Amino acid sequence: MLRSIKFKNAYLLSLLTLSGLTQLSGCSHLNMPAAKETLAPEAVEMKSGFVNARLSTPVEEAPTYSSMDAQTMYQLMIAEMLITHGQFQDAFDLMIPIAQKRREPEITQRVFQLSMQTMNLLSMKQATTLLKEVEPDKAVTWQAAYLLSLQEGELEAAFKEWQRYVKLADAEMRAKSAIDEDSVTSKLSQQQTFESLVLDTANRVAQSSAAEYGLAFLKEIQKQYPQERVVGYALGAAALAYQDYSVALTSLWASEKSYQGVEDKTVIYEDIYTKLAQAYLGATSYEEGLNKLAGYAAQNPNIWRFQEQYARLEVKAERYESAVQRYSMIVEQFPQAYTSRLSLALLLMEQKQFPQADDLLNPLLNVPSFQSISLYYSGVSKKSQNQPEQALLFFKQIVEGEFYIEAQLQIAELEYPKIGLTKVLEQLETLNAEDPEDQLKLYRAKAIFYKAADNIPQAIQNYELALNIMPSNIDILFSQAALFYETADYQSYEDRLNRVLALKPNQVDALNALGYYFVEQNIHLDKAEDLLAKAVAIAPDAYYVLDSQGWLRYMQARYSEAEVLLEKAMALKTDEEVLMHLIKTKWQLSKFSEAQGLWDKYAPQFPENEDLQSLMRNLSKN
Structure with a gap:
């Protein structure tokens, strides 16, 4: 008997039944996969500008080159043709000797852009070295130089190159704005320029350098510019990107303290608290985060990006009623807070308030970036309300994307009672699961369907295929263990449980x-x-x-x-x-x-x- 081996946890029991298909995505309603987090509005339009910067410069359309001999022009034409076919390294190998020989800014810039697309460190170094020789007074030259030095762990060289970059970039930005250097406006704009450059630096460093070098580099900037409040914030934000939550929390709190008493705290001050909430989430210090940020949350109900992160802390701390109230407040005040709307819907689904959840999901069906996820959970809601035909209508509208496989598994579950095991397996075989996680979901689904049809050996075999993809998947180890017990294969049962404990010694x-x-x-x-x-x-x-x-x-x-x-x-x-x-x-x-x-x-x-x-x-x- 399954109960006699003490799989009494309802979730573990569900893993062995058709209802276990709901968990195939690896998340409950309250825990969307990390990939879904990128849908959050703050990930698209952060006020601080601390997202979406690129280390690499995209290859633009081919420039009009100055006059040159026919042979050189032919080689450049071949290189441009290779670029259009995505053969960046071959194009670079053709173009770099020409650039080194002619030493013209136009070709040098083109080679530099191309080197970034090759993702070849040697090619990038060649192009950057040439750029420093041909255009030593351009800020972009030294930006590339310090980033490449950082990638190789050359911190001292990187810092010197960064200082030169900041000086040139500041001059270029002020020249572009045609600001009088002697005016008060100039002094303010220089401060703003420095802030912008530091934020851009931290973002690029976090994207392109190892944490060991990136954080050490940013700490050196902080050491050299102790009076600049923005540096602490930038360091904390980069540490958050590196998932070094201890450094992130220390730096962000220090930055917050530095802004105390400043009348115009700017949007950076607001973002400090948003990032603090994110850092507490990453550190799994949910209660501590709630307690330390409670005052700011109470005083600033209108800063909805922060309120969203605070609500996530409440969910993680299982303060569900508080989270529902907070998400409701956000949705009422800020209709464009789509992440909060979705989160609130999922919370209500968890509380079996499906009609209310449906009302929240419906508007998201018309938001392109939320359409797939809202279709999926609308289907789950209808299924939970015993409306299978309505559920199928939602699931069948998902024809691609990250929820496609999950939707197909839900369809298979709903149709299984009518069409039987053979037809369901045929449907699953048509799915093109290239991603290992999707392959795992399919094997697990097949195992569940075989179990439902009392074909235990095939169920065990499909769990084994899933474990070949992800040997450390604890849910699958549990599921297979239960089947081994059911077939009296006690040695294998014991082995699977020991494997779980080897992975998680405190797994209750x-x-x-x-x-x-x-x-x-x-x-x-x-x-x-x-x-x-x-x-x-x-x-x-x-x-x-x-x-x-x-x-x-x-x-x-x-x-x-x-x-x-x-x-x-x-x-x-x-x-x-x-x-x-x-x-x-x-x-x-x-x-x-x-x-x-x-x-x-x-x-x-x-x-x-x-x-x-x-x-x-x-x-x-x-």
Whole structure:
């Protein structure tokens, strides 16, 4: 029996049934995959400009070259033709000797653009060296130079080149704006220019350099320019991009402090708090983040980009009601906050408020960047409301993109009762799953359908194919383990659980399942003792873990201790297996009337459990 091996967690149970297809995307309604996060508006239009900068300069249309001999012109024409076919390295190899010989700014710039597209460090260095010789007074020359030096870990050279870049870029920007250097306006614009250059620097560094070099470089800028508030913010933002949340939090809080007392805090100050919330999310310090940012959240209800991130902290901390209220406030005040609208819909779906979720999802169906995800979750909502035909209409509108495979799996699940296993498998075979994650989802789906059709060997085989793609997938290891137990392949069952524990030593369900298995088989009780003690320490209020430990005490003939544990488990959840264990324990303690009272009170709730229904009769015989 599946329950006897203690997969009592509802999520783990769902992995082995058709309902497990809902989890194939690797997320619940409350946890969208990371890829979906890029849909957030702040990722598209950050006020600080700290996104969308490129290290590489795209290759523009071919310029009109100055007069040259026929042979050189022919070589350049061949190179331009190679560029149109995406053969950047071949084009570069043809063009670089010409640029080195002629030393003309036009060709040099073209070669430099091309080198960036080759992604070849040697080619980029050749082009940059030439650029420094031909156009030493251009800011872009030294921008490329410091970024390349950073990629090679040459921090001292990179900093000197960066300083030269800043000086030239500042002059170019002021010249372009035709600002009088002696005016007050000039002084203000110089400050703004420096801020812009530092933000651009941090963004490019985070995109192109290893964290070790990038953060050290930005810390050197901070050391050399301690009076510039923007540098701390830039360092924190780059650390966030590098996922170094400790440095991000330290730097962002220091930057926030530096802005205290400044009348015009600018949009950077607002973005500091948004990034602080993101850093707490990344560090999984949800409660700490909520507590430290609570004052700012209360004082600034209209800064919706920050409020979105704060609401995400509330979700992660399982403060769902607060999150619903906050997302509702955002959506009401800012209709364009599409991420908040989607998040609120998913929260309401989790709370089974499907009609309200549908009302929130409907407007997103007309927003191009949200169309696919809103179609998918509209389908999930209709399916959850037992409206399969409506659900199919939504799923079938998804014909490409990242939700296509998930939609097809949902369609297969809905059509399975009508068309059967063979037709469903034929449909799945038509899906072109090139991405490993999509391949894994398909194997897992096939395993679930084979399980539903009672073809356990094929289900096990498809789980094995999925594990070949992702050996560390804990859900699949659990699912396969349960099938091994069902087929009495106990060695393989034990092996899969041990693999889970090798990956996550504190995985409560694995600790409990393996510990209870030893108890049930009456083997390795010393190992069971260690496993279940660890599980109880991690999850002291998990009823099924307390039940397992209680049953271990029963097998050890420590009936009074077993009674305490099993009564606590029963108080947490009225479970049929816990009930049977507690009745047997009472009987061993000669508390016959208490055992009979438990049976009289709870056995009618489980009429299909034959073992429970006959329990008192069997105990009386003994």
